[in-house]
Amino acid sequence: MIKFYIDSKEVTAERGETILQVARREGIYIPTMCYLPKVKPIESCRLCVVEVEGVEGFVLSCQTPATPDIRVITNSKELFAHRQNIMRLYDVNHPLECGVCDKSGECELQNKTLEFMVDSQEFSARDQKRDIKDWKYIQYDPSLCILCEKCVHVCNEVIGDDAIEIEYGGYKSKIVPKDAPTLDCTFCGECIAVCPVGALISKDFQYSANAWELKRIPAACAHCSAACHLYYETKHTSISDPSPKIYRVKNEYEFTNLCGAGRFGFDFENRGAKRDEVEFERALEAFKRADTIKFTSYITNEEALILQRLKEKYGYRLVNEEALAYKRFLENFSKTSGKSLYRADNREIHESNFVISVGTALKSDNPRVRFSFNNAIKMNKGGGIYFHPIKDPVIESLGKSLVSVNHKPLKEEAALYLVLDMFASKESLPKELSQYLDSLRYEKEKIVEETVKEKVTQKVKKKVKDEETGEEKEVEVEETKMVPKKVKKSITVEHTRLLDMLDAPEDFTDRLEKILSKREKSVLILGEDLYTHPRAENLARLAGLIDRHTDFEVMIIPPRTNSLGVALICDLDEESGEFAVGYNREADYVLSATGDGDLDMPALNQQEGTITNVDRRVVPTNVALPYEGYVLNDIARALGVSEYENTIDFTKDLPTERGYRGIEFDDLENYFTNAMEEKRGYLLEIKEVESAQGDIEEIAELPEFNGTVVYRCEPVLQFSPFTAKSHQLSFGGSLVGSAQFALAAKLKDGDSVVVRFGNKEIERLFRIDTEMKGTVGILECFDMGLSYFDILSDYRYKVTKITKKS
Amino acid sequence: MSKVYFSCWRGEIVDNRGKPKEEWAESAFNFPENYNIDVASKAFIGWDGFALFDENVDVVRLAAEYAKQYQLYSEACGRCAPGRWGGRILYDLFDKIARGEGEKSDLEHLKEVSKTMMETSKCEIGKTVPKPLLDIMEHFSEEIESLIREKRASKDYGKEVNYIAKVTAPCMDACPAHVDIPAYIEGVRDLRFDDSLQATRKTMPLAHTCGRVCPHPCEDACRRANLDEPISIMELKRIGADFEDEHSLFWLHPKEQKPLNGKKVAIIGAGPAGLTGAYYLALEGVACDVYEELPVLGGEVAVGVPEYRMPVEKYNKDIEAVSSLEGVRFITGKRVNAEDMRRFEKEYDAILVATGTRISKKVRAQNEREEIRGYWPAINFLDCINLYVKYGIEVPKEIREKQNLDLDKPYVDLSGKTLVCVGGGFTSMDVVRCAVRANAEKVIMLYRRDEATIIRNTTYEEYHEAVEEGVEFIFYSAVEEIITDEKDNLKALKVNRFELIPDPDGGRPQLKKIEGADFIIECDYLVPAVSQSADLSHLPEEWEIEMTSWGTIKTDGKTYMSSRKGVFAAGDCEYGPMTIVNAVGQAKRAASVISRYVHSGEVTLTDEEIMEDHLRSLKVYDKKEKITGWLPGLPRAVSEKLTVEERKDNNKEVNLGFTQEEAIAEAERCMRCYYIAMVAI
Numbered sequence A: 001m002i003k004f005y006i007d008s009k010e011v012t013a014e015r016g017e018t019i020l021q022v023a024r025r026e027g028i029y030i031p032t033m034c035y036l037p038k039v040k041p042i043e044s045c046r047l048c049v050v051e052v053e054g055v056e057g058f059v060l061s062c063q064t065p066a067t068p069d070i071r072v073i074t075n076s077k078e079l080f081a082h083r084q085n086i087m088r089l090y091d092v093n094h095p096l097e098c099g100v101c102d103k104s105g106e107c108e109l110q111n112k113t114l115e116f117m118v119d120s121q122e123f124s125a126r127d128q129k130r131d132i133k134d135w136k137y138i139q140y141d142p143s144l145c146i147l148c149e150k151c152v153h154v155c156n157e158v159i160g161d162d163a164i165e166i167e168y169g170g171y172k173s174k175i176v177p178k179d180a181p182t183l184d185c186t187f188c189g190e191c192i193a194v195c196p197v198g199a200l201i202s203k204d205f206q207y208s209a210n211a212w213e214l215k216r217i218p219a220a221c222a223h224c225s226a227a228c229h230l231y232y233e234t235k236h237t238s239i240s241d242p243s244p245k246i247y248r249v250k251n252e253y254e255f256t257n258l259c260g261a262g263r264f265g266f267d268f269e270n271r272g273a274k275r276d277e278v279e280f281e282r283a284l285e286a287f288k289r290a291d292t293i294k295f296t297s298y299i300t301n302e303e304a305l306i307l308q309r310l311k312e313k314y315g316y317r318l319v320n321e322e323a324l325a326y327k328r329f330l331e332n333f334s335k336t337s338g339k340s341l342y343r344a345d346n347r348e349i350h351e352s353n354f355v356i357s358v359g360t361a362l363k364s365d366n367p368r369v370r371f372s373f374n375n376a377i378k379m380n381k382g383g384g385i386y387f388h389p390i391k392d393p394v395i396e397s398l399g400k401s402l403v404s405v406n407h408k409p410l411k412e413e414a415a416l417y418l419v420l421d422m423f424a425s426k427e428s429l430p431k432e433l434s435q436y437l438d439s440l441r442y443e444k445e446k447i448v449e450e451t452v453k454e455k456v457t458q459k460v461k462k463k464v465k466d467e468e469t470g471e472e473k474e475v476e477v478e479e480t481k482m483v484p485k486k487v488k489k490s491i492t493v494e495h496t497r498l499l500d501m502l503d504a505p506e507d508f509t510d511r512l513e514k515i516l517s518k519r520e521k522s523v524l525i526l527g528e529d530l531y532t533h534p535r536a537e538n539l540a541r542l543a544g545l546i547d548r549h550t551d552f553e554v555m556i557i558p559p560r561t562n563s564l565g566v567a568l569i570c571d572l573d574e575e576s577g578e579f580a581v582g583y584n585r586e587a588d589y590v591l592s593a594t595g596d597g598d599l600d601m602p603a604l605n606q607q608e609g610t611i612t613n614v615d616r617r618v619v620p621t622n623v624a625l626p627y628e629g630y631v632l633n634d635i636a637r638a639l640g641v642s643e644y645e646n647t648i649d650f651t652k653d654l655p656t657e658r659g660y661r662g663i664e665f666d667d668l669e670n671y672f673t674n675a676m677e678e679k680r681g682y683l684l685e686i687k688e689v690e691s692a693q694g695d696i697e698e699i700a701e702l703p704e705f706n707g708t709v710v711y712r713c714e715p716v717l718q719f720s721p722f723t724a725k726s727h728q729l730s731f732g733g734s735l736v737g738s739a740q741f742a743l744a745a746k747l748k749d750g751d752s753v754v755v756r757f758g759n760k761e762i763e764r765l766f767r768i769d770t771e772m773k774g775t776v777g778i779l780e781c782f783d784m785g786l787s788y789f790d791i792l793s794d795y796r797y798k799v800t801k802i803t804k805k806s
Numbered sequence B: 001m002s003k004v005y006f007s008c009w010r011g012e013i014v015d016n017r018g019k020p021k022e023e024w025a026e027s028a029f030n031f032p033e034n035y036n037i038d039v040a041s042k043a044f045i046g047w048d049g050f051a052l053f054d055e056n057v058d059v060v061r062l063a064a065e066y067a068k069q070y071q072l073y074s075e076a077c078g079r080c081a082p083g084r085w086g087g088r089i090l091y092d093l094f095d096k097i098a099r100g101e102g103e104k105s106d107l108e109h110l111k112e113v114s115k116t117m118m119e120t121s122k123c124e125i126g127k128t129v130p131k132p133l134l135d136i137m138e139h140f141s142e143e144i145e146s147l148i149r150e151k152r153a154s155k156d157y158g159k160e161v162n163y164i165a166k167v168t169a170p171c172m173d174a175c176p177a178h179v180d181i182p183a184y185i186e187g188v189r190d191l192r193f194d195d196s197l198q199a200t201r202k203t204m205p206l207a208h209t210c211g212r213v214c215p216h217p218c219e220d221a222c223r224r225a226n227l228d229e230p231i232s233i234m235e236l237k238r239i240g241a242d243f244e245d246e247h248s249l250f251w252l253h254p255k256e257q258k259p260l261n262g263k264k265v266a267i268i269g270a271g272p273a274g275l276t277g278a279y280y281l282a283l284e285g286v287a288c289d290v291y292e293e294l295p296v297l298g299g300e301v302a303v304g305v306p307e308y309r310m311p312v313e314k315y316n317k318d319i320e321a322v323s324s325l326e327g328v329r330f331i332t333g334k335r336v337n338a339e340d341m342r343r344f345e346k347e348y349d350a351i352l353v354a355t356g357t358r359i360s361k362k363v364r365a366q367n368e369r370e371e372i373r374g375y376w377p378a379i380n381f382l383d384c385i386n387l388y389v390k391y392g393i394e395v396p397k398e399i400r401e402k403q404n405l406d407l408d409k410p411y412v413d414l415s416g417k418t419l420v421c422v423g424g425g426f427t428s429m430d431v432v433r434c435a436v437r438a439n440a441e442k443v444i445m446l447y448r449r450d451e452a453t454i455i456r457n458t459t460y461e462e463y464h465e466a467v468e469e470g471v472e473f474i475f476y477s478a479v480e481e482i483i484t485d486e487k488d489n490l491k492a493l494k495v496n497r498f499e500l501i502p503d504p505d506g507g508r509p510q511l512k513k514i515e516g517a518d519f520i521i522e523c524d525y526l527v528p529a530v531s532q533s534a535d536l537s538h539l540p541e542e543w544e545i546e547m548t549s550w551g552t553i554k555t556d557g558k559t560y561m562s563s564r565k566g567v568f569a570a571g572d573c574e575y576g577p578m579t580i581v582n583a584v585g586q587a588k589r590a591a592s593v594i595s596r597y598v599h600s601g602e603v604t605l606t607d608e609e610i611m612e613d614h615l616r617s618l619k620v621y622d623k624k625e626k627i628t629g630w631l632p633g634l635p636r637a638v639s640e641k642l643t644v645e646e647r648k649d650n651n652k653e654v655n656l657g658f659t660q661e662e663a664i665a666e667a668e669r670c671m672r673c674y675y676i677a678m679v680a681i
Helices: A019-025 A077-090 A108-115 A150-159 A190-194 A260-264 A277-289 A301-314 A321-337 A346-351 A367-379 A412-423 A431-439 A497-501 A508-517 A536-549 A563-569 A632-638 A647-653 A721-725 A739-744 A785-793 B059-075 B081-099 B104-120 B124-128 B130-139 B141-150 B170-174 B181-189 B193-201 B217-221 B233-246 B272-283 B299-303 B312-323 B338-347 B378-391 B397-402 B426-437 B451-457 B460-468 B580-600 B607-618 B660-669
Strands: A002-006 A009-013 A049-052 A071-073 A133-135 A138-140 A164-167 A174-177 A200-202 A215-220 A229-236 A244-250 A292-295 A317-319 A354-358 A383-387 A402-405 A441-465 A472-496 A522-526 A552-556 A580-583 A589-592 A609-612 A617-621 A670-672 A678-680 A708-712 A734-737 A752-757 A760-768 A777-779 A797-804 B006-009 B012-015 B034-036 B043-046 B049-052 B163-168 B264-268 B287-291 B328-331 B350-353 B418-422 B442-446 B472-474 B477-484 B490-501 B510-513 B519-522 B525-528 B567-569 B675-680
Touching: A002 A019, A009 A019, A049 A077, A077 A108, A077 B081, A077 B104, A150 A164, A150 A190, A150 A367, A190 A200, A215 A617, A244 A260, A277 A580, A277 A589, A277 A632, A292 A301, A301 A317, A301 A563, A301 A609, A301 A632, A301 A647, A321 A536, A321 A552, A321 A563, A321 A785, A346 A367, A346 A522, A346 A552, A354 A367, A354 A412, A367 A383, A367 A522, A383 A508, A402 A508, A412 A431, A412 A497, A412 A536, A431 A441, A472 A497, A522 A536, A536 A552, A563 A609, A609 A647, A617 A678, A632 A647, A721 A785, A734 A739, A739 A760, A760 A785, B006 B130, B034 B607, B043 B059, B049 B059, B049 B130, B059 B081, B059 B124, B059 B130, B059 B141, B059 B163, B059 B675, B081 B104, B081 B124, B081 B130, B081 B141, B104 B124, B104 B130, B104 B141, B124 B130, B124 B675, B130 B141, B163 B170, B163 B607, B170 B181, B170 B217, B181 B193, B181 B233, B181 B660, B193 B233, B217 B233, B233 B312, B233 B660, B264 B272, B264 B338, B272 B287, B272 B299, B272 B312, B272 B328, B272 B350, B272 B580, B299 B312, B299 B378, B312 B328, B338 B350, B350 B580, B378 B426, B378 B525, B418 B426, B418 B477, B418 B519, B426 B442, B426 B460, B426 B525, B442 B477, B451 B460, B490 B525, B567 B580, B607 B675
Parallel strands: A002 A071, A292 A317, A292 A580, A354 A383, A354 A522, A383 A402, A522 A552, A580 A589, A708 A777, A734 A760, B264 B287, B264 B350, B287 B328, B350 B567, B418 B442, B418 B525, B442 B472
Antiparallel strands: A002 A009, A049 A071, A133 A138, A138 A200, A164 A174, A215 A229, A229 A244, A441 A472, A609 A617, A670 A678, A708 A797, A734 A777, A752 A760, A752 A797, B006 B012, B006 B049, B043 B049, B043 B675, B163 B675, B477 B490, B490 B510, B490 B519
16 A cells, blocks of 8 residues: 555555546546546546646656655646646637537536636637538537547447547547448447547437436436446426426446447337326236236336235236246356355456356347456456357457357357366366266367478579689589478367367367466356256356356346346246236236336336346436336235335335345435445345255257257347337347358348247348358347247247248 | 857757857757758757757747647647647747747747646657747747737748758667657557557567567666666567567558569578568568578577577567568578679679678687687587577587587587686677576686676676576686697686776776686686677678778668678678667668669668767767656566576576556556657758
């Protein structure tokens, strides 16, 4: 620990911590324009200069680590003068269009111009025409851009898209899409969030409201299990319509991130619902008649608890297939790991330098985890393995130290066995298991290419003067040269059949060797493909063993927003009975937040309550938009299982035996500290549970898929019928395949097709993705309405029949 | 010393205004008074002030042009607010005054903006550009104010004056290859390792090698040393090269190779100078045939520098980068003779001699003869060891016989033997440390001077690592006589001891023999490694190529052409035994000159090169300069090394290099000391 002083306050720093970081942590203000705590110091604005006693000149606080006993002064007459001059320079030619600028009222340039009392543009320089760029959801105005570089850094260092860069040109510098004619990225919109001025803005929000008119509601994103922190910003809809409307979403961009679905897909509320007493009576009758409640994981913990109470009182079967599969997976994981829950969270991945992912299309399934993965690879110079049947160029672009293994569907057991084989201490593993791993090993001839220098002797004709006669004559001389030559050589190496089962690339071991030598902190990420896998039980137990016998921390990503909460709170049933009430599910009687059921329910942006997210954190969310219809608690009251007035009265009753704490909703924290600590709700407690080593099965020989195989996976920005409903993301789902897939399925780009699987059939537009490879197609389903939730129970890969629509 | 009309530089002001030219006082600094042989300079302006060589210089225009140069520089950067906008305003306002449209308030603005730029800019270039401008405003205020008062344009405004500018930095200036050091460090800092390597390769193709074994003169000229400790410049260089290697990004050349233009050059020697010459000539579209005497490429660095210090696999990467270019052809195992040279002169458009210095000088002891069994010149000793260690090439039988080696072993095994090396430079360090690894029972280094000098001549690390590995150093000593037996086997050495007698006049202390302190060392080998000389027997006598007094090829040290037209020389055969980076720098320059010579037959330098030489003679680094705006006390990053036990019996690379975290932290210490210098002619 380094002790030093800022403005005579004694403070301490960790080794390497900068003066600015300490100041922020201690709540001491130092002005900045380009500083973004979540990326490396950019150092372009120079506003954060400070004085250090005994040091001549000014020291850049964002970049300078603290040294012992220095005395830092953050403000003085001279510092003020310089900062004022820097602001004067920033203001050179900055367009005076604050009146119509989207950023007005929350603009850093405006704020600092005010703070340093720059009241006129004293200098000017001849300007040039700068064209406004239209980048889909984003607009870039280079004349407003102050080149702070935050957007470029966040895109590369945090998100991993690395989609924009600065085109250097002194006074003409601007932001441009990197190696592309227009912006081609995953459209997370973080560049908009971090832009201190009005240069990068949301096109949808432009000219719709002044920043200061908006009301900010802190909430948790409803779209995936990351449940990221965000603010819904609302205002009345129009002069004639006083009802509030969400205008945009913002996030605490200094400390945390948000993906495009959260940022752009915000208006999924159930608008116009009223208290229809007649319908409510019908609903109660349906409940009385029903023996089953079917529901989704797009509900709060409190609603899940209400459903559980209903079950306890009336014996309903609670059916939520996706959450049940996840719950079972967690239980089997506990059986071998001895822990009630997995331990890894996003911070853990963020700080690790080796990450393995199995069974998840990370880019689509959980962007937050992808961002953390990016940090591990790029910022921590780590490496990783991405096991997935579908090659993903976005994931592969995270870095060369990430090895992509595109195995066939159903081969995930081999992947987990491989992790054990590579990383578990063999002595501690159950004997049968290490014997099994040994039995998979064999000696293999491997062809290696070596460059050797080969001696080549050439006969060259040369003219030589005969020393006696003085005549020139031609003689043949041998000239030797060493020529580098590639030769193939065969060597014997120990190999495991697991790699063959996984179709691992030839250079798998070689590529990993270097990466593994630097491995310090490792995380294994498991995803949705595994929970509905025919071998899910064995996979979960293998994961438990990995947790127990390797230094990997494991993360088991909840497949939907609150699957973890539902899995912990509800006792779930497998099969529906005779008569089912559906909560956002197709059923005999339907409660719906999408507005197309029998009785209206509020969407998650109209509810308060908590969500249990992927980080095992119980996070609060609040009501962004008013809802005038009935809520689940009203039904519970009518059916006598609730005496509470509000749903959030259940927060304190969440089951402590599952790791929840008896805290009142209103006592939950919901903010980030300047030291980047997340103070949102609380973390579930992990308990030790009884465990056993046995019952692990060998890899099963599963029959290979025959026919046209598709993988259920949503496109980036989409998660469910809720994202599909929002106006900025109103595009439909497709069937996507490689050229090879198109050939095999006899399809052309743009064909309308009918995809049949099980007893379902959906119509899709077929699209060829030239970056895709292999024969597995991607089936996007998010826009199927409530019937979407019915297909979540199946294995994500399915054999389908695809016919062209006539 | 320079004759100036007016100058203001590093606190010295020379003001000869109003005096007749004969009475002008001189400045102590070597300003570029003459731009080149036939062109005189009018003025010089740079980061610390300016100098006028003639009374008619338009100082306002000079200031405006200097500000414009910064503007041009920042076109390629623009990475901080004060620099980006401040530079623009400096230029606009000076130009406005020079146009005759200036106002009094402009002067105030100029001063204010200058002050902020000087205190807060990101790199030294933004901090120093305002300095000479403020100096001009101070010393020539009357001239400036009269323009403003009379709304008059300055006298040269709109006229054709040639201004030539160059960006430099203390480290770049001190580096014989003038590597753009701040740029490659910035690449590391920004995690843009490809940019980093490309910045290095602009002037230094051997990034792996000079990221490992360079004696880094740049670090002696690092301004950070004025504050605390110099940046670990050398080691940051290998980050980019290792990145290319680890990620198989072959090859990150600094620019696209030009198509071959039909011209070709013969290069004699494939050491650092030959490789560098081939690299930059080929990039310019000139084909090169590189002739190498040894069976392997790389010259002395390949066979001299031991594996543990410079893994050959890494050096080969540098060599592969050269050979990846079209038109580069290597012919190994070919000793070029005078007859070949005569032929080359006809067949090629130019010849670059880069044969190094491969004759070990004698230690000047009595009875010192090549034939003695156990007398083993350093160059041959290292050849024998390293050709086997690195390439598996066996030690020739006749050498094994002559040096009493085990005839059953194809390599040098010194088990049970004592080896004495006489030296004190890098080569002798390589000898003793290789001897340790060849299992020698005892290894002794005799050196005439003291420990501090040996460290200065090599590096601290090198010396300490040798001591750790068990090499015995005997200082203030020299061999008087070599004692042999009847079969002419080396048996012992008679060694004199010396003491240092300080010169009462403050000169260099003198070594004086201590009478009666002589002693005998019994040993099996004596390896002379005091210095090397050049073997230039391949130069045809009738060419009468001029030589220096120490037997190297004489050139002008700028264009590197010898006294014979079309024959150039670079590296140790020109300079005498020196460093890799020196050879690279010379060969890079020679390649540039040759690339023009093959077309025009003229020997010319570019403006960039002329300025490079001027600045070298002015010296960019100022040891006494006080550094402001940086917090002292951040320690220099030290990379992890193998421990003695891990390294002394093998040839694993000793230096493991920086981790990413260390590299970035170290790069963050760099103060980006770019400067602009400009000459008006």
